Amino acid sequence: MLGNGSQRRASARALGRSTPAAIRPRRCRRSTTLRTLALSLSSSGPNSSGAAGTPGNTNNSGILRSIRSRVVAGAVATSAVNVEQHLLTLSRFLTPSGEEHMELLPAALAATEAIRDTVATAVNSKMPGVKTLQTNVVTSGALGPLTALAQRGYPVAFEALQILSYRNTHVCQQLVEKGLVELISHTLSDSSVDLQCAMCFLLTAFAAFADSSHAPMMRSGLVPKLVMLCRTTEVGGMAVETGSRVATLQTRAAAVLRNLAHNQRNHAVLIQAGAVEPLVDIMRSSHDPASRINAAVAVACLVGHEEGNPRLQLDEELVGEMLEVLDSSCHGGMRHGIFWTVWKLCQGLASLSVNDKNKEMITAKGGVDILAEVVMSKHHNQETAHRFALSALWNLAFNERSKAVIIDTPGLVDSIRSILATSESPKTREVAKGALWTLGLEQDVKSLQEGGGRLVAVDEEVEQQTQHVMLSYEWGCQQSVMLIKSELQKAGYQTWMDIDKMSGSTLEAMAKAVEDSAAVLVCVSKRYKESQACRTEAEYAFQQRKKIVPVLMEADYKPTGWLGALMGTRLYFNMSDPRQIPAKMGSLIKELGDAGRINLLPKDAAIRSASLAMATASDRADSWNVYEVEEWLKRIKCSDYVGTFREHNMDGVALSGLYRMGTDMRFLHETLRAEFGVVVMGHRLRLIEELNKLFG
Secondary structure (H helix, E strand, O other), X not given: OOOOHHHHHHHHHHOOOOOOOOOOOOOOOOOOOOOOHHHHHHOOOOOOOOOOOOOOOOOHHHHHHHHHHHOOOOOOOOOOOOHHHHHHHHHHHEOOOOOEOHHHHHHHHHHHHHHHHHHHHHHHOOOOOHHHHHHHHHHHHHHHXXXXXXXXXXXXXXXXXXXXXXXXXXXXXXXXXOOHHXXXXXXXXXXXXHHHHXXXXXXXXXXXXXXXXXXXXXXXXXXXXXXXXXXXXOEOOEOEEEOOEEEOHHHHHHHHHHHHHOOHHHHHHHHHOOOHHHHHHXXXXXXXXXXXXXXXXXXXXXXXXXXXXXXXXXXHHHHHHHHHHHHHHHOOOOEOOEOOOHHHHHHHHHHHOOOHHHHHHHHHOOHHHHHHHHHOOOOOOHHHHHHHHHHHHHHHOOOHHHHHHHHHOOOHHHHHXXXXXXXXXXXXXHHHHHHHHHHOOHHHHHHHHHOOOOOOOOOHHHHHHOOEEEEEOOHHHHHHHHHHHHHHHHOOEOEEOOOXXXXXXXXXXXXXXXXXXXXXXXXXXXHHHOOHHHHHHHHHHHHOOOEEEEEEOOOOOOOOHHHHHHHOOOOOEEOOOHHHOHHHHHHHHHHHOOOOEOOOOOHHHHXXXXXHHHHOHHHOOOOOOHHHHHHHHHHOOOHHHHHHHHHOOOOHHHHHHHHHHXXXXXXXXXXXXXXXXXXXXXXXXXXXXXXXXXXO
């Protein structure tokens, strides 16, 4: 959106830069001060002329009658430009046959600027009928001459097209169909700085207000060019004024990338093009708050699921700026010359709040109060705004201090309950349940437990007698987990996995599945650690004191943070290679024992289970990575030697080789003492005995 002249000049003064006169909005010389735009239109006859000696157009009178009958009265209530007059000038500059009258170029540019400023005034003042005003200007035929001026490289034409596209999907789609994306893609790199800024301004509108424009933009080759512009820290010492504030080219390019980043389908292309690093640089070093916020939200959308990613770490100043902008947008106010979108800011905060340090800062800066305002208010795209705000609160609820603030915020918990009861979106309801569950309020936990779906089994009588083995996993490794499930069932275990036994909603079924389990297989992966739902599931299993068995689904991954703390020193079973899962089930079955095993097994199933455990005994540990060996050392109370085993790169294969040295017991004792520092006889004997258990 565009701001008024005083806002721009004040912004320019604040940054110590002069305002380029060519882009400074001004009142058109033919503007009139009228009570309404309707009066403005009625005061001009169809024979009005944009300039002396203007060539005639046989369609002009019809166009003007059409405009006069459709433009909404009162769209600009105080100071209106004679829009009809300027649309007539544009229609004479470019005839319906596509002929350009170059002698009218100065008048056409003045008309373009006047139309831009008129619509901008309506947008920035939030006057009624803005969308209809935009649409009626477009249906008058203005897009043709404005596009022609854009093709000739006039920044004001791109700015006029931008304000006509503001929150108007239909106009965005028309401009994309006219080839504006391809035009910008072909000329962006070779254009002047002010023209590049204006082009990026229009691209921001496309990306923000028309999802259908994303695919053409991603195909056009624009993304790498925008990334290069983001790397530009200074362009000839100049800043270009577009919109309502002085903005660098870097700022405008970052805004386009941020709006594209809200769409997950674009992430692969954006990341591959190297968008993350320059956005991180802007987030940390730019002096412009709007640029920093745009960059932070984009980075959050692109890598926000990666809890431990250092690029997600914010500073206190930026957290405060983001929350101030969100607070302003909740009230419909402009901040830093922009009307920010509530749901998009909440999406960024939801991703950023995955980081534990960010949780602390968001809470300390009053973020809970502002998110509560989102939850308790009405907004554009309200369902999405509520979902992302609740997702942020769910993340914050994992922090004890934040949880207390959420519970103590007047009306917030009741509002979450209300959204759960009234929302028509299953996704929003599930996030609301997750937030309430993690808050741990007795009323909500009991209510959600009572609302849980009944587990349906093939053999109802068997299930009533037998607890199951629950497989807790993230959807990315579902196929491998299904293989584990199948092998467990062959070995006589009752299993639960949410793809085939869930009745009702996910959270309630999860709670009942945990409560009815004899053991929980936590299928450990990077994405498991980053999932709100998985964290809720794993922590509930821990709270219920269930037997937790970690199964490693991602080679060489060692969990940290909450998942690392939850797993403690438990032994991991490596199932990262799906091809080796059947051969590795013996050690996992041995660990489970009778937990979840069906009591009355058919004779052949019992024999199969026993033979499977025996056949795989020699394959129990030789596929371990070095981290699993470390966990084994801790489990057998030999954690003092973790460092020396790591130095010798002792994985499962090496451990098996160490065991085979036991044929010469004296040599094995000497090796453990000299090479691994196991000088205590009791420790050496313990290690040798445990090696025998693994491989004997």
